[in-house]
Every structure is written in structure tokens, then in C-alpha cells.
């Protein structure tokens with residue numbers, strides 16, 4: 178099953194490689210991983226999307242907690258949560274296709290952020306399946322380039338994750 | 341007071357009460373060696389290979405419970421040390437490793453003797469640090485000792501670039517340290533502890549399985565009290581030997597791949613299992629599916645949550661320090677008059693007695709060939725069972741574990757998790773330094789001993805009168821045994837050809853060498869060797885080359901699927 182893990186870790190050189198190294202050394206999957214400093218510059222917040230059985234997830238969580246640089250680990254699947262991903266797509270947009278692409282982007286609440294006479298670059302945020310659906314709605318031959326950040330997650334409501 | 345990074349490094353060791361540091365110099369650590377030279381509190385032991393520095397420091401820690409310290413230079417110094425670091429990591433041994441690094445400005449430029457030390461060692465340390473500012477050095481050293489020795493112990497490495505060891509700053513050693521990201525749990529959950537005690541008291545076929553965590557956590561006495569109070573059987577892992585006294589009637593021997601018949605059957609057929617500081621290793625519970633053919637409830641005490649329910653699902657997980665948890669359990673037991681059902685317990689012991697009667701440790705004696713088991717048994721008698729025994733890896737290691745009866749913890753020092761050949765001799769040096777008046781013997785094989793044989797020179801320099809018990813079967817015996825049993829007698833590259841004359845070799849290092857070829861001479865030779873209290877004696881026992889270690893559970897098989905002797909092959 179797919180799980181989305183939230184981590185707070187020391188914003189130190191090497192912390193990322195400890196986490197990434199743990200996943201490769203123990204043969205765990207990483208579907209995506211995002212990380213950036215928080216409002217407290219000594220801390221980073223990381224979101225990892227992974228998958229595994231309940232037993233594997235238990236080990237992943239325990240092993241992550243064991244890393245000295247990791248302050249907190251939470252499996253967002255255990256509560257209600259929000260998940261967002263940012264995607265930038267460069268699309269071939271010539272003559273007759275331009276209007277159609279713009280309409281499709283509007284339906285998905287995408288924004289055109291760059292234009293040439295042959296291309297559109299569209300920015301889209303949302304849960305993973307929305308981004309997937311947008312790509313599926315396009316003619317694959319039109320897609321020139323896609324860049325996705327991987328998911329970021331946060332718990333819903335009053336629940337907060339802090340050091 | 342302003343001190344250089346090098347001086348600070350040594351002062352930190354002093355503050356930590358470090359007695360010995362094991363190392364080898366080189367360009368990147370010249371300032372640190374200069375600082376060592378100018379003081380006399382921390383004594384340096386110059387080994388002959390960095391691997392040995394790590395093993396010696398590691399064994400110092402295993403023997404004393406205090407962290408071992410090693411110092412190596414950048415590049416090849418570090419790569420040579422990696423085997424020793426990984427050895428300590430797998431067995432959860434507290435160590436601080438200091439490595440030199442190229443100057444900060446040269447990092448990343450493929451500088452002379454540069455390796456990514458933090459990267460290379462990351463998977464085999466509990467934690468590591470690269471010191472980038474001299475102002476951070478003292479605090480980093482404090483953190484290193486704190487992390488290495490608390491929670492589940494392990495090696496911590498501090499990588500110090502050369503320029504950092506030269507720069508100066510004010511020295512202040514923090515008295516205490518707090519790390520928001522590192523807070524090992526010590527106290528066990530009271531509700532779970534209560535549940536565990538109740539479960540044990542209601543057991544009809546109880547079993548205690550204790551491992552290295554009991555030794556690491558200094559909890560042997562508490563464990564012994566609990567086991568005796570409840571009247572239940574106890575087994576130890578290879579790493580746990582000595583945690584429960586081996587000569588006690590409630591001890592059923594080591595369990596696992598080369599464990600006793602009675603220990604393995606008791607594990608399989610118990611109805612309540614108390615696992616204490618043991619991690620259900622694959623050499624202990626070979627095949628977990630086979631293990632669960634029998635139903636039993638499992639209580640597991642471990643300081644590391646990730647050791648719990650890793651290979652084997654447990655019913656009562658207790659995360660905490662084994663001392664704290666056992667103390668709480670003993671308190672609860674003392675508070676209740678309830679004890680285990682005496683009839684059921686008697687039946688259980690009766691059953692165990694039947695398993696014991698198989699006498700699985702029996703071996704064929706011989707008047708002509710020296711049986712390795714016989715050497716260990718005789719060593720046990722000659723040393724009164726009270727020596728510190730180190731070992732290498734192979735058949736000799738298993739015979740040492742099976743036939744030397746350890747009644748106390750920290751007397752049996754071996755590489756269990758990584759299984760590092762070459763560990764034995766440097767380990768004996770570390771133990772001898774820690775306990776100069778103790779008898780220290782290294783049980784080894786002709787192959788293993790050659791992996792760190794150069795340390796005979798270190799023994800000479802520092803007058804470390806260790807005794808080497810070489811069970812010389814002219815084979816990579818453990819490999820040969822697997823080839824015989826699992827690979828159709830095809831002995832691929834497992835014969836040790838062109839062996840040196842170990843007697844002459846020992847003599848050339850300035851030691852005493854004795855070759856023993858007859859069973860009748862075994863005891864005399866041992867007595868002669870141990871009478872030479874201040875000399876290294878290399879005893880080269882020419883043992884039966886075809887002897888195998890039994891019982892044996894083949895890898896991947898169930899605990900009870902044991903080969904008991906040659907007749908089972």
C-alpha cells in the first residue's frame with residue numbers, strides 16, 4: 178500500500194543522504210522524496226512517498242526514527258491529510274491546438290506560465306491523480322517535457338507536526 | 341584558554357576518561373599525533389594495521405563496557421578501518437573513531453589521500469560527523485561519546501580535516517549535551533511490563549532467550565535473579581554467552597545454528613518466550629515460518645524499537661533498557677505470591693531433561709588425533725573457566741562457544757554479527773590492556789590468525805602476554821564443512837596450503853611457540869604456556885582436519901531440523 182511519510186530532520190549536510198541511504202540499503206521503495214528548510218532554518222521538512230506492507234512500514238518508520246538526524250517521523254496515512262504536488266509541463270501548442278490546450282488547462286485549474294509561438298508551459302498543482310489525469314487528457318505526442326516535484330503532505334485540521 | 345583542534349581532540353578524550361587510544365599515524369593526523377606526544381594522560385597503542393586498531397578498541401569496550409577509541413589517518417587509514425567499524429556496528433559496541441581528513445579547502449578535489457569518509461562509513465556507524473569549524477569540535481566530540489554509549493550502543497566517527505586540527509579556539513568541554521533528535525527510551529511501558537510478568541507467571545512451558553543486550557546493558561545479575569526466581573530454563577545467543585552462568589542447571593546452552601538440541605527444542609516448543617536483548621537473528625531462528633508452526637506468545641525487551649518485530653512478530657513489545665525493565669519485572673514478581681504452575685513446570689523440565697539426555701555435545705575422543713573440542717575443554721579446565729577468551733571466525737569459534745563455559749559476562753569477545761576473521765588477536769590485545777592481570781586467550785584457526793598476524797609485533801612492543809590457541813586443521817574449516825554438507829564434498833579453495841611454521845613465526849616476533857601434535861600433550865602444553873605469565877605463547881595444535889561442528893541447523897531450515905553428528909550426514 179502507498180504511504181506518505183512526513184519527517185522533520187536537522188537541516189544539516191548529509192541528513193538527506195542518511196535517509197536516502199537507508200532506503201537503498203534496506204531495499205525500501207521511494208516513489209518520491211521532497212525536502213526543504215522550514216520556518217525554523219535549523220530544521221528541514223521532508224515528505225517521502227513509499228509503499229509496503231504494514232510490517233515493512235513499521236520497520237521503515239522505526240529505522241527512520243533511529244537516524245540521529247531525524248527529529249520526527251509521521252505516517253500521514255494514519256490520519257486525514259492533504260497531499261499536493263507541483264508539475265510544470267511544456268506542451269507543443271501550435272495553431273489550432275492552442276485553444277484546446279488552454280481549455281483543458283483551465284478545467285484542471287492549470288496556469289499557463291510561459292508561452293512561445295510553438296509551446297505553452299503549464300503549471301499545475303494538486304494531488305497526484307489530478308496531475309496524472311491532466312497528462313492523460315493531453316495527446317501524448319504533444320507533451321515535450323514534464324517536471325514534477327513529488328508530493329508534499331500535511332495533516333488536516335488542528336493536528337500539527339513540530340520539533 | 342586557546343587550544344588547537346588537535347589539542348582539543350586529546351583534551352576531550354581526557355575529559356571522557358579515555359585511557360587508551362589505538363591508532364596509526366599519517367599526514368592528515370600529524371597535528372593530533374603531535375598533541376598526543378605532548379601529554380601523558382592518554383596512552384597511544386601503535387598497531388600494525390588500522391583494522392587491528394579498531395578491533396582492539398572494540399574489544400577494550402567489550403571487556404570493560406567503556407567506549408573504545410581509535411585514531412586513523414585519511415584515505416587508506418579509513419578504508420583499512422572500515423572492517424573494524426562494521427564489526428563493532430553489527431555487534432552494537434560503543435566506540436569513537438577519530439579520522440583525519442584532507443584540509444577543508446581540498447575536500448572534493450580528489451586531494452591526496454582523500455576519501456568521502458562520512459559517505460563510506462555511513463551505513464556502518466551509528467552516526468558520523470564531519471567537523472567543519474574548530475569551534476564545533478569539542479561539542480561534536482561530546483556528542484560522539486554520548487551517542488556511542490547511550491541507547492543501543494554503536495560506533496560513532498568524527499572526521500577532522502587537517503586544517504581544523506591546526507586552527508585554535510577556546511576550549512570548553514560541555515558537561516552535558518542534549519540533542520532534540522536523539523532521545524533513547526530507557527524506561528519500559530509499565531502496562532506492558534505488568535502484562536509480561538503475568539504472561540510469564542501463567543506459562544506452562546516458559547523459556548528465556550537472552551542475548552548481547554543483557555551484556556551490553558550490564559543486566560546479567562538481574563536476569564539471573566529473575567530466571568532463578570521463576571525456575572525457568574534460559575538460553576543465550578552467541579553474543580549473550582556469560583549473560584547467564586553457563587554452569588547453572590537452568591542453563592540449556594547456546595541456541596541457534598550451532599546451538600544445543602535442548603535449547604533449540606525448548607525454543608520451538610515453549611508456550612511463553614521472554615526475549616531479552618536479543619534480536620532473532622537468522623543464525624538463531626533460521627526459518628521464521630518453521631518457527632511459527634508452533635504457537636507461542638513472545639515478550640520482547642529491547643532498547644531499539646527496530647529490533648522488535650523485525651524478523652519475528654511479538655505479542656508484548658517492551659522498548660527500554662534491559663536493566664530498568666528487569667528491575668521492574670523483579671519488583672512485580674516480588675509483590676505477588678503467584679508462581680508458575682509447579683506441575684506444569686516439572687513436566688516441562690522433565691521434557692527438557694529428555695532432550696538433554698541426547699547429549700548433543702558428545703564427540704568421539706581419540707588417542708591419536710587432537711580433537712578441537714578436547715583442546716577447548718582442557719583450556720577451560722586449565723584456566724579455571726575464568727579467562728577472557730577472544731576468538732576469530734569459523735569452526736574454532738563455535739567450539740569455543742560450545743565448550744568453554746562462561747559464567748560471567750564480558751569474558752567472551754567475538755565477532756558474531758559480521759563474522760570478521762582477523763578479530764581475535766587484536767581483540768586479545770585490547771582485552772589484555774584493559775585487564776593486565778587477567779588471563780587472556782585467543783582461540784583461532786590457522787586461516788583467521790593470518791588475517792591480523794602482524795599484531796604479534798604490537799604484542800611484543802607493549803608486553804601483552806596473550807595466549808594464542810591455534811586450532812590448526814589446515815582448512816578453512818567452516819567453509820569446508822559447508823562444502824561437505826551442502827556442496828557434495830567439493831572442497832573449492834578451502835584447503836590452507838603453504839602454511840607458515842607458526843612456531844618459528846612466533847619466535848621471530850620474539851615470542852614463544854609450541855607445536856602440539858598428540859592428544860596426550862595438550863594439557864601439558866597449555867599448562868606450560870599459562871605458566872609463562874609474561875610471555876606471548878603461540879600454541880599450534882594440529883587438530884583433526886575432518887572434524888565438524890554439531891549440532892548444525894542448515895541455513896534457512898527450522899530450529900529443530902538439526903544435524904546432530906556425522907551419522908546424520
Ligand SMILES: Cc1cc2nc3c(=O)[nH]c(=O)nc-3n(C[C@H](O)[C@H](O)[C@H](O)COP(=O)(O)OP(=O)(O)OC[C@H]3O[C@@H](n4cnc5c(N)ncnc54)[C@H](O)[C@@H]3O)c2cc1C
Pocket residue numbers: 430431432491492493550551552553554556557558576577578579580594595596597598599616617618619620621623624641642643644647660661662663733734737738755756757758759760818
Ligand atoms: C560462524 C558463525 C556462526 C554463528 N552461529 C550462531 C549460533 O549458532 N547461535 C547464535 O546465537 N548466534 C550465532 N552466530 C551469531 C549471529 O550471527 C548473531 O551475531 C547473534 O546471534 C546475535 O546475537 P543477539 O541476538 O544476542 O544480538 P546482538 O547482536 O548482541 O544485539 C543485541 C540486541 O540487544 C539490544 N540491546 C543493546 N543494549 C541494550 C540494552 N541496554 N537494553 C535492552 N536491549 C539492548 C540491541 O538493540 C540488539 O537488539 C554465529 C555467527 C558466526 C560468525
Ligand SMILES: Cc1ncc(C[n+]2csc(CCOP(=O)(O)OP(=O)(O)O)c2C)c(N)n1
Pocket residue numbers: 732733734735736737759760761762784785786787788789811813815816817818819
Ligand atoms: C574476513 C572474512 N573472510 C571470509 C570469511 C568467511 N569464512 C568464515 S569461516 C572461514 C574459515 C575460517 O578458517 P579458520 O580460521 O582456519 O577456522 P576453522 O573454521 O578452520 O576453525 C571463512 C573463510 C569471513 N568470515 N571473514
Ligand SMILES: [Mg+2]
Pocket residue numbers: 734785786787811812813814815816817
Ligand atoms: Mg582452519
